[in-house]
Structure formats: C-alpha cells, structure tokens
Amino acid sequence: MCNIFASQDPATYACETRAIRLHGHCTSIRLESAFWRILERIAAAEGSSVTRFLVTLHDEVLARRGEIGNFASLLRVTCLLWLENQDRHAAEVAARSLQAA
Template sequence: MCRLFINADSQLWTYRTKSLRIDGVVTSIRLEEFFWDILEELSFRDQMTVNQMITKLYLESLDADHDISNFTSF
C-alpha cells in the first residue's frame, strides 16, 4: 500500500486553495491537487462547473441535516 504513495506523482499531493461563492457567501477550500482533479472529472461528467458541484453538495448536505461545520473535511 505504501508504494501507492511512494510511486505516485508528488504533484498530486500538493495543496491548492480555490476561492468560490457558495449560496452567496465567498469562501475558500483547500484540497490536494488529486481531489481537485476528481472534482473536475465529476463536474464535467455532470455538465457542471466545479463551483456548481460544490454548491450542490453543500446544499444537499444541509437538506440532509449533515454536520458540515468543516465543509472541506466533509
């Protein structure tokens, strides 16, 4: 299992912070590059922008009464 990380492109594990607007509020989310890549693939598949997908996830989480005090961790 450790080889997965040892042999992986180290660029995938660098952080990137994006500023975005969720439900009218400006915020920022810091994730590893790998996770931004996955979000971009999923949003492209669903014909959305990454910001639209994150907003949708946020609103669905609120509707489901999830504790999202730390949305990045969620």
C-alpha cells in the same frame, strides 16, 4: 511493496486553495490537487462546473443534515465514494436526464 504510492508525483498531494462563492459569500477550500482533479471529473459527469457542483452538494447536505461540520473533509470523502461507485453515479445521472426529458 509501496512503490506505486511512494513514487507518485509530489504535485498530486500538493495543496491547492480555490475560492468559491456560496450564496453570495466568498470562501476558500484547500484540498490536495488529486482531489480537485476528481471533483472536476465528478462535475463533468454531472454536466456542471466544479463550483456549481460544490454549491449543489453544499445545499443538499444542509437540507439533509442542517449543518456541514467540515466541508473539505466532506469533499475528500465524496471523491472516494465516487471512485468506488462510478457506475452507480452514472446510472443516477442518466435517470435524472430521463426524468428531465
């Protein structure tokens, strides 16, 4: 029953720590490799680097909520939401591009 999940490469769930700079402050984020790959895909769809995407997301969440309790968890759920809503995201990116033109 769980062959597709049980047979995955352990590298996909190995943790990877990346350092990023948020408004001049260095911080590190530890996520499983699979999540970093999804974040790379999201950033590419946005026409951005992963770091730039993370900074933008961080700023937008702060503006809406005033705080971020657990940024790594927010990033994991962001990946899941993107996987479930890729068409909607593509439409939003396209709409932003039209507005910018």
